[in-house]
Structures are given as C-alpha cells and as structure tokens.
Amino acid sequence: MPSIKVAILGFGTVGEGVYRILQEKREEIKKSTGFTVDVVSILVKDKAKERMPIKGAQITDNIQEILNNPEIDVVFEAIVGEEPAYTYLSDAIEKGCHIITANKTMFAKHGPALLKHAEFRDVQVGFEATTAGGVPIIRTVTNLLAGDRVKRIQGILNGTSNFILTKMRDEGSSFKQALSAAQQNGYAEADPTDDVSGTDAFRKLMILSSLAFGRQPDWEDVPVLGIDHLEPDEILDASKGDLRYRHVADIWKDEKGKLQAAVGPVLIGADHPLFGIDGVDNAVIVNTEYLGQLTLVGPGAGMYPTGSAMVADLLHVIRQHEAILVPN
C-alpha cells in the first residue's frame, strides 16, 4: 500500500484536529484513495508541553528537521501570524511539498505569491480552512469559476462578531458583556481585537477576492469597521423595526469593472439570506452570471470543522496527484 507522509506545523486546536481526523479516518482514507496517510513530523513551539499521546510521529521544535526530510509529501500549516509561517511554507514548496494552510493572516497577504511559487514547482496549495472554517467556500468558488463568473461575494466571515451581535440582540447585553460571554464560551481569543475590529473578516474577504476575481483591491481603499462601537440601544431599536445588524464583508465589481469592497456592520431585513444566521455560524453568498445566487452556511471555526476542511484539501491533492504520488 503506497503511503503519503505528512508533517503538521503547529499543534494548537486546528493542528490537533487534523491529526485526530487522520488517525480516526485512516482506514476510510485508505479505502477511498488507495493511500495510507502517515503523520511523520509535528512542529511545536515547546516540546516539553503536555499534549495528547502521539504515535509514530516525531515531535520537533526545529523546522529544518521537517524541511530536510525528503520523505515528506505534504505540509499542513496551522500556525498563527504571518511569520515564520510564510517562510516555512515557501521553503516547503521549494522542496517539492504540497502545502495545506489554515493561516488567514499569512494567506491574505502572501497567498498570491505562494500560489505562483507552487505552480512553478508543480505542487498544490490547499487553503479551504483559511476562510469560513468548515464551510467549503474555496472549493465551491473554484468549481463555479470554471464555467461561470462571480459578480459579488458577501458574507458573515467572523463567528465571534456574529455571536456577540446575536447575544446583544437576544439579551440586550452591552458589547463588553457579550464579548466576555464569547470568551467564556471559547468563541473569542484573550485578545479579540482582530475579530471585533473587522480585520479578520477583511483578511478572509481578500482571500476570496484573489480567488474569485484574480486580484485584491488596494487594502487602503477598503473601509473596514468592526462591531466594537455598536450600542445595545441601536441593536434593540433595529430589532423593533424587524431589522438586524450583521457584520458583513462584501466585494463586488462595479459597472466599470472596478473592484469595490467594504467590511462593517450592516442593517438587513428579514428577506436577506443573512438575516437568520445566528451565533458562531459563518455564511457566504455568491452571485454569479449563470447560477444566480448561492448561499452556504456552516461552522466558521472549531477543531473538527476546520480540521476536516484541511483533510478534504489533502484528499483533493491525492486525487490530483495520484500518478505523481504512486512511486513513493
């Protein structure tokens, strides 16, 4: 049975999710693809930290041990922040590895360069998990693009903000109270700035822009607002008028073909597909020339949803490169 050797960079929630799914689904993956998938190396910051038992994989804090291992076919990356993630992945591509990333901060900025580099080295880049967690928006847009044309993408791309807005509406809480509930539920980081300022949703929108339109607008030209300035009264008043605040990231081509984008809270009515999306869910609406309007709704984060998006990318890599991988 041919084997695919993978490394996981970063072993937080997402990295652990990938590891668990690959263990739990080992037999199914073998059956459906004809390959066994073996995790041979895991890159961690602190080797001494207590973690779940790992069988058969080397735990290392030295990226060179992974990059210098010629056996490795695929590198999963689940680190936070631009660097050193970008350099690691760039080096992995140079060594001929396929890469699969969940790192939106890095990919919003360096995704286009990584994709070019990967094309040159004839390897694949999976980035489903960078945007909207378990919602397969990257694969769906990729498929649509083949014979259709995307005109606009709008979405709730930050589950933390959506949870807070839902809480403020349902319970009349202040922003601070709702944020602390989100933190208690594990839906917000200790430093929630990127989530509540709109920055996180903006990054995901830029990833979608590159995919759907082949380019990104100038970042400085995009107005980005968060939800941190909203008062409970504004939200309750909207409710009375059957309107709801949603934090929406929006990108479209105007009549002149120029890319326009905006990120911020928007008042929407009951007829809008985003009206009913409560809690930590993400939702993406895609408007195309032929299909019309398609809406996808699902979990925006979480160990298993995000991990399963990365494993789905791996299986796509396997199917695309069956012929190349077999000799291993």
Added chain:
Amino acid sequence: MPSIKVAILGFGTVGEGVYRILQEKREEIKKSTGFTVDVVSILVKDKAKERMPIKGAQITDNIQEILNNPEIDVVFEAIVGEEPAYTYLSDAIEKGCHIITANKTMFAKHGPALLKHAEFRDVQVGFEATTAGGVPIIRTVTNLLAGDRVKRIQGILNGTSNFILTKMRDEGSSFKQALSAAQQNGYAEADPTDDVSGTDAFRKLMILSSLAFGRQPDWEDVPVLGIDHLEPDEILDASKGDLRYRHVADIWKDEKGKLQAAVGPVLIGADHPLFGIDGVDNAVIVNTEYLGQLTLVGPGAGMYPTGSAMVADLLHVIRQHEAILVPN
C-alpha cells in the same frame, strides 16, 4: 488546440441552456482547460420545430447517428422520463462516452446501475443537475464523503411546492390559486402531479441517498406526502404561531444504522435553517460527523442554473481525464 466533441440529447430549456453556456463561455473554457468544446450533434424529437439558430452542430432525431459517431467524447442528456433516456445513456457508456444528465426520474431509479457500468468502462457520470438545480449539492457531498461521514440530509428539493407554500402563506391563497400562479410564472408544468405530490422531491432524495449512504431505502417503506392536501387555514394558523410549513425531504441513519426517510410537509420554527427559504429556491442541509451542519441554498431550476451545473460537470470530466482526452 485539442477539442472535446459533445452531443446534447433533448433541446428543451435545460438542453438549450447547456448549448448557450458552451457558446458564450467558449473562450473562457479554452483558456482555463486548454480544450475547445464543440457541440457536434443535438438530438430532438421534432426536427421541423422552430428553434434558436444552431451553428456547426447536426440536428437529428435519430439517436444512432450520435451513438455511431466515434468522435463524440461526452453526451449531455436533458430528456424527461425514464425511457428512452436510460437506454441511450447506457449505450453511450458502452461506446466509451462520458455522460452528464439532468434527468432525475431516470437517475433515481437507474443511477446506481449507470455508475457501475461507467466504472467498468472507465468513463465519468455527471449528475449535479439531477438534484436541486444550480445548487452544487452533489459535488459538495462527494467532497465531504472523502474524509467525513454524512449522518443526515434534509432539504427543500422541489421549488414548485415551495413557491406554492410561500404564496399560500403570504396571500392566503388556496392551493389551486397558488398552483395556477406558479403555472403562470412558469414555475409549474401543465401537469404538476410529480411536483405537488412529493414524487419529484422523493426521487431527488433517493439520488442523494445513493450518493451519501451508498444505497437507497426500499421505496415502499418511505412515506411520501405532497402539499396538495394543505388548507390555507392550516398555513395561516401556523404563521400566527411563528411556524411555517415547508415541504421537506429527509433521510438519516437511525441508531441501528438503518436508513430512514420521509417526504412531506413539516411545521418548522424560526430557528430552523429552512424557515427563511421562500419562493422557488431549493435548500439542502447536510449533517456530518466532523463538519457539523452545512446548509446550501440556491436556485432549484432554470435554464442557466441547471445548464451551468451540467457545464461544471463537463469541466470536472475534463480535469479528471485530461490525459485520456488529449490524444483526440
């Protein structure tokens, strides 16, 4: 430039949609796949009927002229009803053609046999357009299955029924009034029996069952109800209690691993993802082990949505068989 030769069986709304998209997107498809796609033959019932101008393709009422043409790589089928569609596609597979169908009546019953046959002959079967029109539910479930496990699928799979239920609720119309509005808008056939009796939704559910669970329940064991018995009073009373009738097709595995299915009107509350789906849209909810719950919403029918689903299948065939198709 290598060329892919296709035939279209049936030139009603859907067949014409495929033809139009292939003409309009000729350059884009060439650019993205490296292949030109040429429609070389179109099978019609009545050659004398007036239709849009067709360039470069033979119009025939004789299927043998298509089956005996060794040039043809892919057969699109957009005929209505089980036969002769099944025989035509079976013969096309036997000749080594890839097939792409929108025919749910035929595929619910004969899909499993066609898929086996196609596997044996090493050709592909595209059937995205059989279920939920432009909503890419077949591709999405196929991708999910690779590394995840489907537990349940529920959906609004018949746009006509959903339009009628929406109209009855919004305007207090009787079933008959709403049906005739649907017919005037082109949303219902002259004979709407299959749509309003639940049969159409049932067939699509059986197609999803084969895909997601590898088998179908005994058809006789599945309770199938339509919307034709609902009274306006029942619908208005439900509205007052913030409930809505939706026509839902539902399939799941029970605790013993037995497939259970049901098709019929269901009262749902505002928290349910199907609550807000009005008009002719279709919606499908997929519950899986890892991803959790994913909802897709989009147009359930129409020339361009359905045609674009079939063209997406073609592009998938091209990507899968690039190596095989090149020598043409």
